[in-house]
Amino acid sequence: MSNNGTDLTLGFISSSVAILLFGSNYVPLKKYDTGDGMFLQWVLCAAIWLAALVANLVLHCPKFWPFAMVGGCIWATGNIAVVPVMKTIGLGLGLLIWGSFNALTGWTSSRFGWFGMDAEEVAKPLLNYLGAGLSVVRGCSLAVISGILYGSTFVPIIYIKDHSKRNDSIYAGASHYDLDYVFAHASGIFLTSTIYFLAYCIAMKNNPKLYPEAVLPGFLSGILWAIATCCWFIANHSLSAVVSFPIITAGPGFVAAMWGVFMFKEIQGQQNYLLMIFAFCIILTGALCTAFSKT
Template sequence: MTEQSFALGLASAIFATLLYGSCYVPVRWFEAGDGLYFQWLMCIGQLVVGVVVLAVYAWPPVYPLAMLGGLFFAIGNALTITIMDGIGMAVGSLLWNTVTCIVGWAVSRFGLFGSLMKVPYDNVMNIIGVVVVCVGGCFFATLKHHPMKVRPAPWQLSEMDNQSLDGKPEERPISTVRRIIATLLTVFVGFLYGNMMTPMNFMIMESETSGGSLTYTTFFFSFSLGALLTSTVIFVVYSLYRRNRPFINPELTVPSLLSGIMYGTATVFFFTANQHLDPIVAYPILAKAPGIVCSCWAILLFKEIKGRWDVLQLIAGVIATLVGITLITVSKIKF
């Protein structure tokens, strides 16, 4: 088994948090439509990072089971734009991260789906920390999202005959049904994200049983390849459904690739944190902390959350989340 370093794991978790919380910022300025073109390019950007990691780790083989984790990610990622358009980047991220936190923690803590059971030094503190983190998620569920103004796709400009073309697109109202659908999708996406590491947990457990020393980062290229293949299939099926006229905003291309590179780099740090902190500690932290970064962008840059009550509610949720994360982190330390 690879020797663990708490300091390296914590540093990796911090870098992953900052990148995960910021990776959707480049694309939020542009009209993304249904988000499938964006998620396809994002997976390409992630694979670029995967090739670099592949070279660093001396070209390990492709692990088909690790590609399953990429499949879970790609399906969830294909729904993120729909969620963010329905309930906002901050609220959507905070809600699906709450579900991810519970699922990822439970899989590792109780050894579900063939994973190795991981019990922290202070089991009671760990459980209390997870509960507090989930309580923080309850504060986010009722936040009101104010849809941001985005730059329309190039061909949409000619259709805006009744609007002033002064560079200030109209704010789009969101129906209650659309909000409900987006909220339900966060549960599904959270479940998928919470199981991204499950196939790799199983392989590492099998490796340790046979005396091997596989690490999470060894699987990163396979994970990225699985994500790209899945997103390609999704995009092809979508293009056929649209009769070869998919929604493609060319202005999304570079921002989407940048988002993918940021997300891929964050995932490398996430895998490193899992290796050195164990998923039972890393998952709750990295499932919730990026939402705090997302919230900062949503308030300060995109103005998605307004009003004193909503801001106070968000602050209360963030404080609860930070307290929970602290308890989870300390539960890993043996005093």
């Protein structure tokens, strides 16, 4: 198999694993009281940082670029809304909505070169536009805001990679392998979540609402998220962000909807089942169009 074929295979396998884990990583938390989510966020982000540290050691500690932390800061800011979203509109619908806006923001910034990035070209642009559009056709204000923030998390990393080719840039010679930035990304996540948690403790007059029973489920959720993100980084490298974003951000919503149907009974009634099947067909069509636009 050619290197291109190997990259595509690795990219789609990584995307599939990322979709499964992103759609499932909040499942361990559904049966536990997580309160306002601030303590849970800190636990989850601590687990993400530890998992990223292991990945960094496996990669023999590539150069740390502080600017890559900015994406993690943005993600942690968007993640604050996760618990309120799950409590108000459910896991499945929440992931569908923020996944849609995640896809839209990430795809457009990569495809058209926003925020100083190089615009990415694909062999079949019309098919790519169609795939991205179909992946977004699902859609509550917190979920929308979270989706937009989530979709911006990879901008700093892509910016560093794009400017690594320019000799006059401070990022000249930076790695083109996305996974080399996972530790910096996770460090931004943990630093920002810690700042938010400390601010929360101050606002609560040193009487924060802690939920010990949510510690282990929150840690497991963070580990699952970190593994999924590593797979996403690999998919970005193998497929390019303009292809991986619509696929990986749209798919978890359906996985979460399956959990909502069979485990948590969030979605009931024949009409809702048919609507969900219709949505899945749209998402699948969008993912396939995006995938074929690469070749």
